[in-house]
Amino acid sequence: MAETLDPKNWLELTExxxxxxxxxxxxxxxxxxxPVWQPxxxxxxxxxxxEALPVEGQGLERAYEDFRRLVLPYPNGNIHPRFWAWVQGAxxxxxxxxxxxxxxxxPMLAGFNQSPALVEARVVEWLSELMGFPRGSSGMLVSSGxxxxxxxxxxxRNARAGFDVREEGLQGQVPLVVYCSKExxxxxxxxxxxxxxxxxxxxxxxxDDSFRMRMxxxxxxxxxxxxxxxxxVCVIGTAGTVNTGAVDPLEELAEFCxxxxxxxxxxxxxxxxxxxxxxxxxxxxxxxRADSLAFDLHKWGSLPxxxxxxxxxxxxxxxxxxxxxxxxxTATDRGVLAGGVPFAxxxxxxxxxFRALKAWVCLKTHGVRKYAAVIDDNVQQVQHLQRxxxxxxxxxxxxxxxxxxxxxRYAPARIAAERLDDVNEELLLRLxxxxxxxxxxxxxxxxxxxxxxxxxHRSRDEDFDExxxxxxxxxxxxx
Amino acid sequence: MAETLDPKNWLELTExxxxxxxxxxxxxxxxxxxPVWQPxxxxxxxxxxxEALPVEGQGLERAYEDFRRLVLPYPNGNIHPRFWAWVQGAxxxxxxxxxxxxxxxxPMLAGFNQSPALVEARVVEWLSELMGFPRGSSGMLVSSGxxxxxxxxxxxRNARAGFDVREEGLQGQVPLVVYCSKExxxxxxxxxxxxxxxxxxxxxxxxDDSFRMRMxxxxxxxxxxxxxxxxxVCVIGTAGTVNTGAVDPLEELAEFCxxxxxxxxxxxxxxxxxxxxxxxxxxxxxxxRADSLAFDLHKWGSLPxxxxxxxxxxxxxxxxxxxxxxxxxTATDRGVLAGGVPFAxxxxxxxxxFRALKAWVCLKTHGVRKYAAVIDDNVQQVQHLQRxxxxxxxxxxxxxxxxxxxxxRYAPARIAAERLDDVNEELLLRLxxxxxxxxxxxxxxxxxxxxxxxxxHRSRDEDFDExxxxxxxxxxxxx
Numbered sequence: 001m002a003e004t005l006d007p008k009n010w011l012e013l014t015e016x017x018x019x020x021x022x023x024x025x026x027x028x029x030x031x032x033x034x035p036v037w038q039p040x041x042x043x044x045x046x047x048x049x050x051e052a053l054p055v056e057g058q059g060l061e062r063a064y065e066d067f068r069r070l071v072l073p074y075p076n077g078n079i080h081p082r083f084w085a086w087v088q089g090a091x092x093x094x095x096x097x098x099x100x101x102x103x104x105x106x107p108m109l110a111g112f113n114q115s116p117a118l119v120e121a122r123v124v125e126w127l128s129e130l131m132g133f134p135r136g137s138s139g140m141l142v143s144s145g146x147x148x149x150x151x152x153x154x155x156x157r158n159a160r161a162g163f164d165v166r167e168e169g170l171q172g173q174v175p176l177v178v179y180c181s182k183e184x185x186x187x188x189x190x191x192x193x194x195x196x197x198x199x200x201x202x203x204x205x206x207x208d209d210s211f212r213m214r215m216x217x218x219x220x221x222x223x224x225x226x227x228x229x230x231x232x233v234c235v236i237g238t239a240g241t242v243n244t245g246a247v248d249p250l251e252e253l254a255e256f257c258x259x260x261x262x263x264x265x266x267x268x269x270x271x272x273x274x275x276x277x278x279x280x281x282x283x284x285x286x287x288x289r290a291d292s293l294a295f296d297l298h299k300w301g302s303l304p305x306x307x308x309x310x311x312x313x314x315x316x317x318x319x320x321x322x323x324x325x326x327x328x329x330t331a332t333d334r335g336v337l338a339g340g341v342p343f344a345x346x347x348x349x350x351x352x353x354f355r356a357l358k359a360w361v362c363l364k365t366h367g368v369r370k371y372a373a374v375i376d377d378n379v380q381q382v383q384h385l386q387r388x389x390x391x392x393x394x395x396x397x398x399x400x401x402x403x404x405x406x407x408x409r410y411a412p413a414r415i416a417a418e419r420l421d422d423v424n425e426e427l428l429l430r431l432x433x434x435x436x437x438x439x440x441x442x443x444x445x446x447x448x449x450x451x452x453x454x455x456x457h458r459s460r461d462e463d464f465d466e467x468x469x470x471x472x473x474x475x476x477x478x479x
Numbered sequence: 480m481a482e483t484l485d486p487k488n489w490l491e492l493t494e495x496x497x498x499x500x501x502x503x504x505x506x507x508x509x510x511x512x513x514p515v516w517q518p519x520x521x522x523x524x525x526x527x528x529x530e531a532l533p534v535e536g537q538g539l540e541r542a543y544e545d546f547r548r549l550v551l552p553y554p555n556g557n558i559h560p561r562f563w564a565w566v567q568g569a570x571x572x573x574x575x576x577x578x579x580x581x582x583x584x585x586p587m588l589a590g591f592n593q594s595p596a597l598v599e600a601r602v603v604e605w606l607s608e609l610m611g612f613p614r615g616s617s618g619m620l621v622s623s624g625x626x627x628x629x630x631x632x633x634x635x636r637n638a639r640a641g642f643d644v645r646e647e648g649l650q651g652q653v654p655l656v657v658y659c660s661k662e663x664x665x666x667x668x669x670x671x672x673x674x675x676x677x678x679x680x681x682x683x684x685x686x687d688d689s690f691r692m693r694m695x696x697x698x699x700x701x702x703x704x705x706x707x708x709x710x711x712v713c714v715i716g717t718a719g720t721v722n723t724g725a726v727d728p729l730e731e732l733a734e735f736c737x738x739x740x741x742x743x744x745x746x747x748x749x750x751x752x753x754x755x756x757x758x759x760x761x762x763x764x765x766x767x768r769a770d771s772l773a774f775d776l777h778k779w780g781s782l783p784x785x786x787x788x789x790x791x792x793x794x795x796x797x798x799x800x801x802x803x804x805x806x807x808x809t810a811t812d813r814g815v816l817a818g819g820v821p822f823a824x825x826x827x828x829x830x831x832x833f834r835a836l837k838a839w840v841c842l843k844t845h846g847v848r849k850y851a852a853v854i855d856d857n858v859q860q861v862q863h864l865q866r867x868x869x870x871x872x873x874x875x876x877x878x879x880x881x882x883x884x885x886x887x888r889y890a891p892a893r894i895a896a897e898r899l900d901d902v903n904e905e906l907l908l909r910l911x912x913x914x915x916x917x918x919x920x921x922x923x924x925x926x927x928x929x930x931x932x933x934x935x936h937r938s939r940d941e942d943f944d945e946x947x948x949x950x951x952x953x954x955x956x957x958x
Contacts, residue, residue, distance in 0.1 A: 002860065003852035005571045005781050005845055005936045017500035017576050022493050023927060024583040029489040037815050040594050048597040053605045057846030060573045066842065067580060074594035075586035076815055085815060086808070088830070091585035092484045094539045097496050099582035101546060103837075104503040106570035107554035115519050115553035118527040119811040126532045142829040143622050143785075154673060171654040179579020186562045187829065189868035194827060196675020198648020302484050302581035305832030306622075324665045329565070329919075332904075335911035336516050336555055336564060337919070348673060349623040350666065351567070351777065353784030358582075360544065366484055367536030373482035381481070397824065424812075432814035440808075440816070458486045 006059075016061055021097075023058035027072065028079065028093055033460070035435025037077035044070050077438050081458035082466065085440040087242070090456045098361035099304055102354040107299075109352035110329070111341035120343065120356035126363060127309050131275055131295075132288030134306075136420050138315035140346045141297075141307055145269040146187040148310040149236075151347050153178065153191045155292060156234040156263035159317040170196045177225045179203045180236035181213035183243055185267060201230070209244035210400050213237065221261060225363045234263040239284045240271020243442050245405030245449070247271060250286030254326055257291070259353040265405065266290040269308075270455055271403060273300040273330055277372040283403065297359055300404075300455040307355045310347070319345055343468050351442075374457045382406050386462040394472060398449040404429060407442065407449045410475045421448040423478055430474045437467040486539075495524055495540055500576075507558065511935070514914025516556035523549050556917050560937035561945060564919040566721070566749045568781040569935045577840035578783055581833040588831035589808070590820035592657065599835035605842065606788055608749075609755055610774070611767030617794035619825045620776075620786055620834050624748040625666040625920070626714075627773035627789040630801075630826050632657065632670045634771060635713040635742035638796040645800075649675045656704045658682045659715035660692035662722055664746060667715055680709070689879050690725035693776060694735065697701070713742040718763045719831065720751020722921050724884030726750060731767030733919075736770070747771040748787075750882060752779040756851040759858060762882065776838055779854055779934040786834045800825055835862065853936045857883050861933050864943040873951060877928040886921065886928045889954045900927040902957055909953045916946040931944055 007013040050071055078088035092411075107116040124139040129443040133139075142148050156178075158165045163173055170176070176197050180188045182204040191200045203225070206217045222232045235257050250266065258265035266272070266287050272295035274280040275287065287293060292312040297303040312318045323345035325331075331340030344350045382404050389395040394412040409424045425441070425448055433440050439452045452467070486492040519527075527549055534883050557567035586595040603618040612618075621627050635657075642652055649655070655676050661683040671681045682704070683830050685696045701711045723866040728746065736743035745751070745766050751774035754766065764774060771791040776782040787818045791797045797928040798835045802812075802824035810819030822831045861883050868874040873891040888903045904920070904927055918931045931946070 002938070003849060003854040005841075005849070005853065006507070006575070007572060010504050013572055013576075014501050014504040018497040019503065020576055020579065021496035021500055024580065025489050025493040025496065027483070027823045028583060037593075039592065039813075040597065044594065045597060048594060048601055051601060051610055053845050055848055057844055057849055060840070060844045063573070063579075063840045063843040064576075067836070071594045071598060071836070072584060072935065075584050076591040076593045076595070078587055079585050086587070089585070091487060091582065093492055093583070094484070094542070095537070096579055097492075097499055097581040098958070100499065100575055100579035101503065101543075103570065103575040103578035104507060104572070105551060105554050106568070106575075106783050107557050108557055108565070108567045108784060112555040114516075114555045115520060115523065115527060115550045116555070118524060120518065121549060122527055122530060129532055132784060143832075144830040146827055146829050150827060165675070166672040167678050169654070169671070169678070169680055170649040170675040171652055171677065173650055175648070177649040190801065190827060192648070195646040195673065196649040198643070198644070198650065200647050201648055201650070253528060264953075296830065298832075301794050304585050305587060305829075305830060306829070319876045324669060332908060334518075335908040336917055348629060349785075350623055350625050351623040351775065351784060351787070353622075357546070357550070357571040361539070361542045362484075364533045364542040364545065365536055365539045367533050369534055370482060370484070370536055372582070375483065376749075377481040404772065416654050429811060436814055451658075457482070 006398045011021050016064065019065055020064060020303055024096065025093065025161045031079055031467055032081050034080065036080040036082050036438045037432055038074065038272060040074045045072065063164050081456060081460065082437040082463045084452040084454045084456060085438045087299045087453045087455050089298045089300065090458050091304050092362055093301045094357045094365045095362050098358040102357040103352065107354050108112055109354055110344035110350050111339060113338040114352050115338055119360050121360045128311055130368065131272060131293060131311060132275065133311050134313055136315060137313045138318040138346065139309060140343050141309055141312065141359065142347060143306040143308060145294055145296045145308050146190060148188045148308040149267050150194060151310050152189040152292035152294050152312065153234060154195055155312055155318050155321045156265055157195055157197065158321045160233040160263050160313065162231060164219060175201055175230045176231045177203060177230050178203045178234045178236065179205055179218055179221060179232065181205050181207050181238065181248060182212050183241040183246060184209050184236060184238055185269065186241045202260065210242045210402065211241060211357065213248040215249060215252050218256065232262055234265055237264065239266055239268035239287050240403055243444065244399040244407055245271065245403035247283055247402055250284065254289035258443040260403045263291045264289065266293045268293055268295040270299040274403060276368055277375045279376055297366045302457050303358050303362060307359060322347055378404050378454050378456065381459055381461060381464055385452065388464060388468045392468065392472065394475060398444050398447065404454045407444055407451045409449050410471055410476065424448050427471065427474050427478060436470040485728050495543065499543060503574065503575065505555050510558055511560050513559065515559040515561050515917045516911055517914055519553045523553065530575060533697040560935060560939065561916040561942045563931040563933045563935060564917045566778045566932045566934050568777045568779065569908055571741050571781045571841055573843050573844045574783045574837045577837040581836040584833065586833050589823035589829050592815055592819060594818040595833050602835045602838045603788040607790055607849065608645045610751060610772060610790060611612045611754065612790050615793055615794060616790055617797040617825065618790040619822050620788055620838065621826055622787060624667060624773055624775045624787050628666045629670040629673060630789050631771035631773050631791065632713060633674055634791055634797050634800040635744055636674055636676065637800045639712040639742050641710060647751055654680055654709045656680045656682060656711045657711045657713045657715065658684055658697055658700060658711065660684050660686050660717065660727060661716060662686050662720040662725060663717055664692050664721045664748065668951065673915050680898045689881065690720060690723045692727040692755045694728060694731050697735065711741055713744055713768065716743065716745045718745055718747035718766050719882055722923065723878040723886055724882035726881055730765065733765050733768035742770045743768065746948065747772055747774040749775060749778040752854060753882060756854045758855055780850065781936050782841060784835050784836060801826055857933050857935065860938055860940055860943055861885050863940050864931065867943060871947065871951065873954060877923050883933045884930065886923055886930050888928050889950060891954065903927050903929055906950065906953050907956060910949055913949060915949040929931055
C-alpha cells in the first residue's frame with residue numbers, strides 16, 4: 001500500500017477540525033478580553049527555537065496542541081480591537097473559513113479551464129468597478145501591496161522605456177527615472193532597486209504642509225531630468241501615505257502625466273478603499289484616472305493575509321510585461337488548459353493559490369455597503385481620537401488628519417522640549433507592554449511621534465478612550 | 480454602535496464552520512470517485528461571469544452554498560489521485576486546517592516580536608538542515624518557485640555585479656550575464672526580464688542526451704562572454720527539470736562556479752525534495768553546495784498553495800539585497816517591534832502572511848520520514864508506469880526517466896510517423912475530457928509527447944494501470 005498524507009480515519013480528522021473551528025471562534029469572540037500583545041515568555045521562545053526537526057510524525061492533534069500552547073497567545077496583535085500600530089487588517093471570521101475552503105480545494109491559479117479562475121476574474125472585475133476603472137481593465141490578486149506596486153511599476157517601465165526592456169535589459173540604455181513624494185512608502189525604493197532602475201533614479205519630490213506632493217517641484221524635476229538626457233517614465237501618487245494618511249493631488253497628477261506622456265501609478269494600499277464610501281470618495285478623486293493602481297484587501301478590507309490587487313487600464317501592456325508560453329503549458333482549445341495561464345502571464349508567480357476565494361466569499365457575505373460603513377466608522381473614530389487629543393492639555397496633534405492615520409505625542413508643558421522624543425519612546429514601549437493598546441511611532445520632521453493607523457473593524461469609540469487614558473496614565477508614571 | 484465584520488452570533492458561525500469542515504473532509508475522502516476534471520458547465524460559467532458586484536451582503540451561509548454549487552465541483556483537478564499533469568501538489572487535510580488557523584490568528588509576518596516569527600525562523604532552519612545547508616544560512620518562505628528563484632537571482636545579481644546595483648541600477652553599467660540550460664524552467668527568463676538584466680543576457684546552454692547541462696558548452700560560453708567584455712555573474716542548475724525531471728551535474732557546476740567565482744543558484748522546485756529520501760538523495764548530490772537554492776513545499780511537500788522557500792548560505796548578501804528601514808518600523812529593544820522586520824528585509828513583500836504555520840504543523844504531524852516514503856513511492860509508481868509503457872507495443876517512452884517525470888506517446892506501428900503529433904494531441908484532450916486521468920504534454924525535440932509529472936500522495940499503482948488502459952482505449956477510438 002502506497003504511503004499517503006491523508007488521515008487513516010477521516011472521522012477523527014473531521015472531529016478535530018470541528019474542535020478547531022469552535023476553539024478559534026471562541027478565541028476571536030473573546031479577543032477583546034485578552035491583552036492586545038504580550039511578549040513571548042522565555043520558555044516558549046526557547047521551545048520554539050530549539051524544537052528538533054520532526055523526523056517522526058506526532059499526529060495533527062499534538063501539533064494543534066502545540067499551536068494552542070506556543071503560538072496562539074503570542075501574535076503581533078492585529079486581530080485585537082485596540083491594535084492600530086500599522087495598517088494590518090484585523091482579519092475576518094468569514095475569511096478564515098474561506099481560507100480553509102481554498103486550501104482544501106487547493107486549485108492552482110495560473111489560469112486553467114476551471115471555476116476558480118472564473119472567480120478570480122470576476123473578483124478583479126468587481127474591484128475594477130469599485131475603483132472606477134474602465135471595463136476591460138486588467139488585474140490580478142497578489143501577495144502584498146509592495147508586490148502589486150512593484151508589478152505596476154514593472155509594467156510602467158516596460159511600456160514607457162522606449163526600448164525592449166524584456167529583451168535588452170537596462171544595461172547600456174538611457175537611464176529611466178521614476179518620481180514620487182518624500183512621503184512615499186518604502187516599496188518604491190525596493191521596487192526601483194529590484195527592477196534594476198536604481199535608487200539614484202527615484203526622485204523624491206518635496207511635500208506641502210499637508211504632506212502632499214508639490215506639483216511645482218515635480219514639474220521642475222522632470223524638466224531637469226529631461227534636460228540632462230534622462231528618460232522620465234513614471235510618477236507615483238499615493239492615496240493614503242503611511243506616515244500621515246495624506247493623499248497626493250491625484251487629479252493634478254493625472255493631468256500632468258497625461259500631458260507629459262508619463263505613466264501614472266497610484267499606491268492606494270489602504271487609502272484606495274476610501275472610494276468604497278460615498279462620503280469619503282471625494283478624498284481620492286483622480287485615482288480612477290491612474291494608468292495602474294495597487295491596493296490591499298488585507299488592510300482596510302480585513303481579509304486574512306495575503307490579498308493585494310494590481311489594476312491597470314492597459315491590458316495589453318500588462319500582458320506584454322510578463323507573458324511567456326512554456327511548451328508544457330501551451331493553451332489548448334479544449335481540456336484543462338483551454339484558455340491557457342492568463343494570470344501567470346500578468347505577474348511573476350506561475351504557481352498561484354486561490355486567494356480570490358476569500359475576496360469572493362467575503363464580498364458576497366458582507367456586501368460593499370458594510371465595508372463602506374466600517375471604513376466610515378474608522379474615519380470617525382480617528383476624528384473622535386483627534387477630539388480627545390485636542391481636549392487634553394498634555395497631548396499634541398503632530399500632523400493634519402487626512403483619513404485614518406493620526407500622529408500625536410505626549411507633551412505636557414512641564415517636560416522640556418528636548419526630552420519629548422525620549423519620553424514618548426519610553427511611553428510607547430510601556431503602552432505596548434501593558435497590553436492595553438498597541439500603536440506605533442514614526443518621525444515627523446525630526447520629531448519622534450506616536451502614530452495610530454486605523455483599519456480595524458473591531459474597534460469602538462471607547463477603545464480610543466482607553467488608549468488616551470493609558471497614554472496619560474503612563475505619561476504620569478514617567479514624571 | 481460601530482459596524483463590524485464579526486458575526487452577530489458566534490455560535491451560528493461555529494456551526495456553519497463545523498458543517499464546512501465535515502463537508503470538505505467528505506469531499507476529500509471521496510475524491511477518488513469523482514472525475515479528475517470536468518469542464519465548467521455553460522450555465523455555471525455564465526453565473527460566475529455575470530454575478531453583479533454584491534452591494535448588499537447575503538451572509539456567509541449563502542456564499543458557502545454558492546461555493547459548493549459553482550466552484551467545488553470544477554477545479555483544475557490536482558487534488559485527485561489520478562492528476563499528474565503538472566507538478567501541483569495534491570494538498571493535505573492537515574494543511575487545510577493549518578491554513579484556517581493561520582487565517583484566524585492572522586499575524587503579520589514582516590517579523591515582529593511574536594511566536595509566529597519564531598515559527599517561520601525555525602521552519603527555515605529545519606528546511607536548511609534537510610537541504611544540507613550550513614548553520615546560519617538565511618532563508619524565507621515566499622509565494623512560488625518562480626518568486627523564490629527570482630529572489631535568489633536578485634541576491635546573486637547584487638552580490639556579484641561588482642557595483643552597487645541597488646543604488647546605481649543597471650543602466651550604463653557593464654552587462655551582467657546569467658547561464659542556465661536549455662531545459663531550464665521559464666522562471667529564469669521571467670526573472671532576468673524583471674530584474675532588468677534582459678533575456679538577451681540569459682545564455683541557454685546545450686544539454687546532453689539525458690537533458691543535463693553540458694559543462695563544456697557552459698565553460699565555452701563563460702569564456703566567450705568574458706572575452707567580449709561582459710560580466711558573468713550566476714549559473715543556474717536545475718534539480719528536476721520541468722520537461723523530463725533531469726538533474727544537472729550539480730557537483731561539477733559547484734566546482735566550476737567555485738573556481739570561476741560565479742554564484743551557483745539551484746532551482747530545485749520539486750526535485751530538491753528528493754534529498755529528503757535516503758534512497759534518492761544521491762541523485763541531487765552537489766545541491767547542498769549551492770550559493771542559493773529555491774524549492775517548493777506545495778509541490779512534492781503537498782502543502783496547500785502557496786509555500787515556496789529560498790535558502791542561501793550568504794546571510795549577509797541576502798539581507799544586503801533587500802533590507803530597508805522605514806521610519807515607522809524601526810526596530811526597538813522591547814515591545815512589538817523588538818527585532819525589527821527581518822523577513823521583510825529578505826525579499827520583496829513587507830506584508831506577509833503566516834504560510835510558515837502549515838509547514839510547521841504538517842512537518843510535525845507527518846514527520847520527514849513519511850514525506851520521504853511518499854516521495855519514494857511516487858518515484859516507484861513512475862517506474863511502474865514506465866514498465867507498463869515498455870510492455871505495450873503501442874506506447875513509446877520519449878525521454879530517460881530520471882525521477883518523477885515521464886514522457887511517452889501513443890505510437891502504434893499502424894499510425895504514420897507524421898500523424899503522431901496530431902493523434903497524441905487529440906488523445907490527450909479526450910483523456911482529460913473523460914475525467915479518468917489528467918496528464919499534460921510537452922515537446923521533446925520537435926515532437927509532441929504526453930507527460931506525467933508525479934508529486935501526488937494520493938496515487939496508487941492501479942491508478943497508473945487505469946491511465947494506461949484509458950490511453951490505449953482512447954487510442955483505439957481514434958483509429
